[in-house]
Amino acid sequence: MSALAAALRKDLLLQWRTRAQVVAIFVFGASALLLFSFAIGPHAAALRQHAAGFLWLALLLSSTLALAESFQSEMEHRALEGLLLLPADARALYYGKAIANALQLTLLGVALVPVMVVLYDAGTARLPALLGIIVLGSAGLSAPGTLYAAMTAQARARQTLLPLLLFPLVVPVLLAAVKATSLLILGDPMGQIRSWAVLLVSFNAIYWSLCGLLFERVVED
């Protein structure tokens, strides 16, 4: 547990020290939101209809940058090898990094919401529920994303590989998060948000445990 806390502290510190990177990723996500609106054209109703989808696509695209970056720093000066030599479980390293990535993506998602509200006029009064969906969706992207980033950081053509592996896998996260967010924005007369949240929770439960188990095999040499 203390190993996990130390790993998490290390990753959060690393993110804090490279906060310019986080800001750059946010600007990337915001510009993606701006560009999506050009694909639809200036139709207020249509933009509002698709706002949730655009928000999650922007977050998904930004997440590949954030996830890849999180392991890039471990590759410099063979830092990962040094970490693996420490008398700590590799799982602690994985969970530290995955939680730090999930927090970063949550922050990014929360920061993108005002941009979405301004550009698409897609606000909601149910802010705690929206925050919950963003937390669950970010965690769902981060669990397999961190594991894949550990692989692709060491492979050739890493910029191509990470999205190639991650995008098909997170289809359920994207579907559930977009549906839930869309219901929050456009109204939920049938009370369906709950079942989409349950789907997100199940995806997270499966992948947070499975990826934790498999991480050791990925980084061992």
Add this chain to the structure above:
Amino acid sequence: MRDYSTRPYALGGLGIALLLWGSTWGLLFAPREAYMGDVQRIMYVHVPTAWNAMLALTFAFACALFFLLRGGWEWDARLEAAIEVGVVLSTLLCMQGAIWAKPTWGVWWDWDPRLTTMAVLLFAFGGILALRQFVDDPVKRAVWSAVAVVIAYVDVPIVYFSVKWWNSLHQMQSSPETVSRAFHWPLRINAFGVLLLVAGLIDLRTRLAALRREGELAAPPVVAERATPAPIGAAGGTP
């Protein structure tokens, strides 16, 4: 150990013979379907392709588990073969599906759970094939692709149910239980035909993968020097 048996050729040959028999029966002698007409005859290849695509990818999952739990290069070779054949079958399946969908549903593509799951699987496993191409170290390549296969395969039911909640329109699956008796035999013969052909292809591809791995693991001198440091005092070695 090199395997020069003619088993894959025998399996593949028998599979092709069965496919020819079943398809001739299905195309020429089986009755026309009442609503869809002759278009429905694509079922005789579409449904066997679907079953065997799932079977090949399930076999890949089993190989990945065996590799991760027990180790052994033969499982990596089988994994490589199964992913590749599975991806080819899934591509064929999506193409046949589109060809069947256009005249019957009026669209090439529909966001139905099975169709979408298959497309997601195709991209997930295609990505794993790409991963294998971009990793040079054979050990890392084997472990990573096995891990990626486990992760991707576990996603299948989640994708299926999430898309099912999201949207649906596909007709009920065709199987000997859901289609009329007159269609049974060509469907069954073709299913076994594709199965044998797939088994032969996987067998042959496994052999190829094993030979390649043998070449890679018989490391060239430069790599061998790095991988196994010369003992102290060995000729030319400076400790």
